[in-house]
Amino acid sequence: MVRNMFDAISPRYDMVNRIMTFRLDVRWRRRAVRDLALPTGSTVLDLAAGTGDLCIDLARAGLLPISMDLSFGMLFHDRSGAPRAQADILNLPVPHASVDGIICGFALRNLVDLDQFFAECARAIRPGGRIALLDVGVPHNPLIRFGNNIYFGKIVPKIGALLSDGAAYRYLPKSVAYLPDRTVLVQKLRDAGFSDATHTQLSGGLTQLMVGTRNP
Numbered sequence: 001m002v003r004n005m006f007d008a009i010s011p012r013y014d015m016v017n018r019i020m021t022f023r024l025d026v027r028w029r030r031r032a033v034r035d036l037a038l039p040t041g042s043t044v045l046d047l048a049a050g051t052g053d054l055c056i057d058l059a060r061a062g063l064l065p066i067s068m069d070l071s072f073g074m075l076f077h078d079r080s081g082a083p084r085a086q087a088d089i090l091n092l093p094v095p096h097a098s099v100d101g102i103i104c105g106f107a108l109r110n111l112v113d114l115d116q117f118f119a120e121c122a123r124a125i126r127p128g129g130r131i132a133l134l135d136v137g138v139p140h141n142p143l144i145r146f147g148n149n150i151y152f153g154k155i156v157p158k159i160g161a162l163l164s165d166g167a168a169y170r171y172l173p174k175s176v177a178y179l180p181d182r183t184v185l186v187q188k189l190r191d192a193g194f195s196d197a198t199h200t201q202l203s204g205g206l207t208q209l210m211v212g213t214r215n216p
């Protein structure tokens with residue numbers, strides 16, 4: 001279902017993202033790459049890379065991105081020039097401790113097994129390597145949360161229906177409900193092997209960013 005949905009929305013995915021986030025998504029991705037804080041030349045998997053926006057930012061930061069996604073449509077519309085592989089990120093097609101870092105943008109809530117995903121990330125990243133995970137959040141301030149619920153519940157689906165696929169943009173805002181609370185997410189990351197994992201709210205909690213270092 002997830003793969004078919006992203007195949008369907010892939011041709012206009014970037015444009016709809018920019019419009020519905022007022023380009024804040026660009027800023028969030030750059031922050032994730034900055035907080036990944038890896039040295040130039042590091043190899044980084046961009047998991048659930050979609051059309052490759054994070055790969056572009058990684059390359060600009062002097063890193064070597066490799067894109068992986070389940071949706072052939074999303075990979076087809078990738079303009080980053082990074083090497084691409086169609087793969088299920090719950091079973092990464094890479095050897096143990098083979099990459100310096102992993103980044104993943106706005107995909108956690110689509111995954112059927114977060115524990116398996118974190119375990120796979122811990123397996124693939126070398127000791128001392130880094131992880132950065134971005135996803136939509138639930139603002140803690142009740143006023144911002146109220147506005148956010150109206151915007152994502154009522155307006156985003158209309159923008160999506162007008163420019164792309166209405167069903168997908170009704171599902172996407174709702175899918176945030178599949179994400180555990182931030183304390184649970186951070187604990188899962190720590191348990192998986194990133195014991196210094198931290199959580200930051202971006203733009204008042206519209207988006208959340210988790211980063212961590214693979215234990216030695």
Ligand SMILES: C[S@@+](CC[C@H](N)C(=O)[O-])C[C@H]1O[C@@H](n2cnc3c(N)ncnc32)[C@H](O)[C@@H]1O
Pocket residue numbers: 002003006047048049050051052053054068069070071074087088089090104105106107110111
């Ligand atoms: C909302 S898009 C995010 C794309 C990109 N990371 C970004 O920042 O714009 C979510 C992506 O996750 C991918 N995805 C969902 N489940 C996946 C899985 N199990 N394995 C690989 N990719 C997956 C979808 O195909 C889609 O491209």
